[in-house]
Every structure is written in structure tokens, then in C-alpha cells.
Amino acid sequence: MIAARPFALVLPLLLSLLALSAHAGRRGMPPDVPQVYAKECGACHVAYPPGALPAVSWRRIVDGLERHYGTDASLDDASTARIDEWLQRNAGTWKRVREAPPQDRITRSTWFERKHRKVDAAVWQHTSVKSAANCGACHPGAERGYFDDDDLRVPPGLPARYRGAWSGD
Amino acid sequence: MTFARSSSRRHRTVGLLCLTLALPMAGVRAADTTPAQQLARWSAAAGASGDAARGRAFFTSRHGAEWSCASCHGDPPLAAGRHQSTGKTIDPLAPAANPAAFTDAAHVDKWFRRNCKDVLARECDAREKADVLAYLMELKR
Numbered sequence: 001m002i003a004a005r006p007f008a009l010v011l012p013l014l015l016s017l018l019a020l021s022a023h024a025g026r027r028g029m030p031p032d033v034p035q036v037y038a039k040e041c042g043a044c045h046v047a048y049p050p051g052a053l054p055a056v057s058w059r060r061i062v063d064g065l066e067r068h069y070g071t072d073a074s075l076d077d078a079s080t081a082r083i084d085e086w087l088q089r090n091a092g093t094w095k096r097v098r099e100a101p102p103q104d105r106i107t108r109s110t111w112f113e114r115k116h117r118k119v120d121a122a123v124w125q126h127t128s129v130k131s132a133a134n135c136g137a138c139h140p141g142a143e144r145g146y147f148d149d150d151d152l153r154v155p156p157g158l159p160a161r162y163r164g165a166w167s168g169d
Numbered sequence: 170m171t172f173a174r175s176s177s178r179r180h181r182t183v184g185l186l187c188l189t190l191a192l193p194m195a196g197v198r199a200a201d202t203t204p205a206q207q208l209a210r211w212s213a214a215a216g217a218s219g220d221a222a223r224g225r226a227f228f229t230s231r232h233g234a235e236w237s238c239a240s241c242h243g244d245p246p247l248a249a250g251r252h253q254s255t256g257k258t259i260d261p262l263a264p265a266a267n268p269a270a271f272t273d274a275a276h277v278d279k280w281f282r283r284n285c286k287d288v289l290a291r292e293c294d295a296r297e298k299a300d301v302l303a304y305l306m307e308l309k310r
Contacts, residue, residue, distance in 0.1 A: 045255040070254070072286045134256030 022085035029145025055091035057104035108130040128155040204271040214295035224304030
């Protein structure tokens, strides 16, 4: 259909713009992830979306990389500065993220605990999960900053009695 | 999770595509060295050739603390390992199982420094590195 063609061409562009504008806000991963962030911060854990913590938490984390949750994660000055700048620019400003969680841990945030309140303690410790930091165990899009409730998966081998949290919010 | 809940599925698919294109390749290596060159470098610094048997013992020992190298890298490290705190998958360490292993000198130095501190609470010396690499290079799939 000839009449549909211009729309077919323009629609993907519009959707791309919509997606980009959404990512400029609090959701998911911003489109301009620095290579050094993905490489260094994403080496030991998911490269967390900057919107998950307030700027004050990110600043403390970046300033204390030599004592980073039990490990020395220090980087050269240029890498540290690049990561700091990007995290500060993209830090969470939305209502629930305004307050720094205890120890600047995403998993201790009020919103995180509320969203995961139905997840049994045994689930976090299951061999296919191991840690609340292992977002990808249940959120297949975690590495790309996608944490949609619709896209949850049950970690392999999780006993049926613990699967209640996957049946809806 | 709250950050992405309100996006529609179509919106999300396009966003995913954008991100896939925008995300850098985290696994890129400079490929400026080889495992054999690294072994030669540490053997020279230690004044002795790396010893594979000693390297294996070092790799699998907890050194009086909680972790060994093998805790995260596996024993033997011929398959993907797993970070013991975060659960994140770690590429296989042995060159036989991972052609990118020990091919970027800065990467090698950084991870020896960090991981030795995690396991031994100090940096490894040249002899220890030579031993470990001799062990790793001996492993076959």
C-alpha cells in the first residue's frame, strides 16, 4: 500500500526517538554507556543502570573503589574520572531513588526491597542465583538495563515452592 | 522493577535495538601479547622457569583465607567460571579454552593485581605468576 509507506518509514524513527527520550530519564540504561564503564564495572557484576542510585551514592562508590565491597576495584585516574562524570550525569533523581540506601547498595534501597518482597530468602541463595547482585539470574535483559516485570525468568533448578514471586506483582 | 515498568513492549523492542547497537563490546582486548610471552616475562623477572605443579597447588590453595583462584575460575579452569560474590559468569581462564586469555598485557596485570589481593590479601610475585601461567598453559581441553 503506497499510502502506508511514508508512515512505515517514519514510525521506526519516531519509536527510536521515544525510546531514547525514555532512556534520558530514569529508566534502564542510557544510550551513551562509556566503554570503560561496561568493561570495568561490568567485569565482576552487572553494569548497573546509573538511575538505580542517587548521585551522592555513586560519588562515594567511585571515590572508594580501592575498598569496593570487599575488593580493590581501583582504576587509573582517567577511567575513574570518565565513569564518575557519566554516573553523576545519569544518576537517579526520581522519587524513590533520592535517598541513599544503606552502604550505597542498590539491593538495600526501599524500592528494591519492595519490588522483591515476595522473593523468598532461599531464592537469593540458590546456586543459580547466589546473590541479589546477580540481576541476570531472573532479569534476562539486566546487562542491557532492562528489568521489566514482564520479562522475568525463573532461575534454573529453582524448586517450585519458591516460584510464587514470578506469578505477578 | 520500577524503572522500566511503564514502557510498552514495542517501545521496549526498539529501545533494545538501540541499546544493542549503542553498547560497546566489553570483551575487546588489545591482543598485544601472548601467554608464552607473559610466561617468559615473569620467568625472567623471577629468575626461574614457571613450575606447572607448583602453579596448580598455588591456584587451588585458599592461602589461609576464604577463596582460592579456583573458587571463581574453576578447577581446572577450562570452562566458564563464576564470581563467588556476584554470581557473574567469568570467561574460561586457560588459554586452551579461551583464545583471548593472556593476550592483553594491561588486562593481565590489572587482574593479577586485583585477584591476588582478593585471594591472598597481597599482590602475587613474579615467581607465583610464572608458576600459575605454566600450569594454565599446560591444561588441555
